[in-house]
Amino acid sequence: QEEPIMLRPQDTSTRERKNLDGLWRFALDGDRRGRDAGWFARRLDTDRELAVPASYNDLTAEAEVHDHVGPVWYQREVWVPAGWAGRRVVLHLESATHRATVWVGDAEVVSHEGGYTPFEADVTAHVTPGQPVRISVEVDNTLTFRSIPPGEVEQTAHGPRQRYWHDFFNYAGLHRSVWLYATDPAHLTDVTVTTGFAGTDGHVDYRVGWESGPADGAPDGTGGADPDVAVVLRDADGAEVATGRGATGRLTVPDVHLWAPGDGYLYDLELQLVRDGTVLDSYHQSVGVRTVRVDGARFLINEQPFYFTGFGKHEDLAVLGKGHSPAHLVHDVALLEWIGANSFRTSHYPYSEDVLDYADRRGLVLIDETAAVGLNLGMFGRRDQPTFSPDTIDDQTREVHAQAIRELVARDRNHPCVVLWSIANEPESRTAEAEAYFRPLFDVAREADPTRPVGFVNVGLAPHGQCRVSQFCDVIMLNRYYGWYSYTGDLAAAEDAWEAELRDWAGEGKPIIVTEYGADTYPGLHATTPTPWTEEYQVAYLDMNHRVFDRIAEVVGEQVWNFADFATTPGIIRVGGNKKGVFTRDRQPKAAAHTLRARWRGRVAG
Ligand code: GCB
Structure with missing residues (x-):
């Protein structure tokens, strides 16, 4: 298993999001029939519509929904913006508790284990800008000895019962937003910042990942040359304090305003992926300059x-x-x-x-x-x-x-x-x-x-x-x-x-x-x-x-x-x-x- 590489969806000069929250068709699938029966391949046969984001458990007045054990299905259509032609299109789920599999149209695009972290899939090949597409998500709330958190399903004369050893209700569903977003085929993929200071100088170390996309994705006339990364750090008033080039580097912040408890001061680090003077992708990462350290029995923030x-x-x-x-x-x-x-x-x-x-x-x-x-x-x-x-x-x-x-x-x-x-x-x-x-x-x-x-x-x-x-x-x-x-x-x-x-x-x-x-x-x-x-x-x-x-x-x-x-x-x-x-x-x-x-x-x- 590897570290997932992902950037949170964002609207920037080069990126555009479409929020998919609202009412989705919803069906229980305690018998796990949906996959084999191809529920993703057609309009979900249900008269229920439930809200996203929310746990499904308390949205209806029915015990069978509240106490459901096993998969449920969410489904809706979304129009893919016509302006996204030639763009890379990504479907991003902020969470699905506790695991999920996602289809775009008839194509299975991603599965994810774990109920509280995001996951996404490049769905460019499965959508047509200017056309609607059906999105189906099978979400499974089952806890086992192989899940985090763990649990155990007991089969009883009255159906399955979920047992677990933690003291809060096993809420499940699409608890956070779902997004469709578009970037250039060449795009930034991740960023890590670490910060520190010495005297009145702060520093921001950054590491940026990117992908150049398919060769034919390069804008006309560029010959697909490798892009470069440019970064700009701005203070909370928007004034430029430092710039850098390259995928890694250290920026110095003179007269730094530290992030501290009770003082959430943030700089804005803009990352740009540039090819021949054209900004292919721009992403904004907020940065608080601060340190954390344990010293003996003391917990130090900014020393x-x-x-x-x-x-x-x-x-x-x-x-x-x-x-x-x-x-x-x-x-x-x-x-x-x-x-x-x-x-x-x-x-x-x-x-x-x-x-x-x-x-x-x-x-x-x-x-x-x-x-x-x-x-x-x-x-x-x-x-x-x-x-x-x-x-x-x-x-x-x-x-x-x-x-x-x-x-x-x-x-x-x-x-x-x-x-x-x-x-x-x-x-x-x-x-x-x-x-x-x-x-x-x-x-x-x-x-x-x-x-x-x-x-x-x-x-x-x-x-x-x-x-x-x-x-x-x-x-x-x-x-x-x-x-x-x-x-x-x-x-x-x-x-x-x-x-x-x-x-x-x-x-x-x-x-x-x-x-x-x-x-x-x-x-x-x-x-x-x-x-x-x-x-x-x-x-x-x-x-x-x-x-x-x-x-x-x-x-x-x-x-x-x-x-x-x-x-x-x-x-x-x-x-x-x-x-x-x-x-x-x-x-x-x-x-x-x-x-x-x-x-x-x-x-x-x-
Ligand atoms: C604990 C648990 C917490 C419980 C709490 C309690 O130790 O960490 O999840 O809710 O006790 O009230 O029993």
């Missing part, structure tokens, strides 16, 4: 110690499920700023690229996580079975996991907001098998991105002294629920036990981020004595945690679980979903929101 405040989040909304919504993005970030959060973790999968772009511009700091969640059979009643074994999660799964890491890094490496990779959430990490599984995955992450620290999120089942995977981490990330899942209702005892464990971790000499701590809270439930599920208990629980963190210098961050209430599978410990939100699912504050706001708004970064 300044950084303390993370914020949340683990979810992409989770009423009706939309995991569908991306620009309005909700803006509102969630407004709430983060209102409460004084400077960061969040993209728990438990890569989020929409719109989220990362906006975080760049707002100066929000992100821990970027793969979809490797629930690699832990012991978490939900399967204690008899090992997590890592030839019958469960094995070498083949690890290959899928490695590819998920590569695709995450390839997609997000140019975002200044991303300061730390999380390669898994709460996997089994106590056994030799876990150690053997994870060791090479840390290498994969470091090879893909030598510039950022790497970690994974440790679960309370593998406390200090028992975890065999933390040794590979640059940063220790801990999810702990002292006072909730253990010492329930006894915050005094919880405080002692939590502090003792945290002090043991501090002895490792690495920075510690508490990536989850939280208490389920039913909004409107109150009590004067410490009673779990009340708004008062959530406040007291957070206060207790904060007392502990403030006593331990190695703790460099606190991210509450969760930003907002979210949907889960049915369960006796879930009331209409997970209620650990500091905001309700419709984003109203619980009492704890005011507690956090008082603490975080008073804090100066560092």
Whole structure:
């Protein structure tokens, strides 16, 4: 498997996009008949139309859609612009959860595994500019021991049931935008930027890929000579600060305005593919000049110690499920700023690229996580079975996991907001098998991105002294629920036990981020004595945690679980979903929101 090479669709002087969001024909295919029956080859036989982007699960009022297991089909027609004659035409899907195969007309053009990263296909040969074309997508939500995240389908007398070991609903479908876009046959294919500074001088190292296209694609009279790359760096006011030539190089930025937490200053790097004075392709990459480094137990951004405040989040909304919504993005970030959060973790999968772009511009700091969640059979009643074994999660799964890491890094490496990779959430990490599984995955992450620290999120089942995977981490990330899942209702005892464990971790000499701590809270439930599920208990629980963190210098961050209430599978410990939100699912504050706001708004970064 290799690093995917792709540029996000963009409108520029040489590129044009057509957005395919809206209503698509939709059909369930639990029996997996669609492919053999050639559903892609004709109008889908259905009276359902569902919205893209959105999870399909909550769009209808039917349990068969909500709880569907297996493939579904999306289909629509699109007119290919007449002006695209002679152009290279690409179909791009920002995500399809958890895997998909795509047809353009009758031709199968691409398949992709993994629900949260983009994929695309050159469809020039399958479209006629000025004519409509049918696009069909088979999207499969099935989780197996070979998927990330993993799961298992149980066949029951009442049909298949999807089981999995993570605590959020298995929403599926086309969660993000679908695009058709056009470029010149000769085009830019990818870009990597890394940044740094010395004194008041910043620098931007860039590496650009391109393809010259078929020889006969060269404009008349050029003889198909090899194109060259030209780059221009402009500041936020559009003033040119540096230029370069060639596919790789270093640009110097005098009097650099650094990107920093709370100051999302971005330069614009324009990349041009030029042949004989003609710009064949132009692409804009925003660039935040900043550094990230771990030094002992400190986490440094621009050489300044950084303390993370914020949340683990979810992409989770009423009706939309995991569908991306620009309005909700803006509102969630407004709430983060209102409460004084400077960061969040993209728990438990890569989020929409719109989220990362906006975080760049707002100066929000992100821990970027793969979809490797629930690699832990012991978490939900399967204690008899090992997590890592030839019958469960094995070498083949690890290959899928490695590819998920590569695709995450390839997609997000140019975002200044991303300061730390999380390669898994709460996997089994106590056994030799876990150690053997994870060791090479840390290498994969470091090879893909030598510039950022790497970690994974440790679960309370593998406390200090028992975890065999933390040794590979640059940063220790801990999810702990002292006072909730253990010492329930006894915050005094919880405080002692939590502090003792945290002090043991501090002895490792690495920075510690508490990536989850939280208490389920039913909004409107109150009590004067410490009673779990009340708004008062959530406040007291957070206060207790904060007392502990403030006593331990190695703790460099606190991210509450969760930003907002979210949907889960049915369960006796879930009331209409997970209620650990500091905001309700419709984003109203619980009492704890005011507690956090008082603490975080008073804090100066560092
Ligand atoms: C965890 C998981 C998170 C759950 C949370 C909980 O440790 O990482 O996905 O939702 O606990 O509320 O139990």
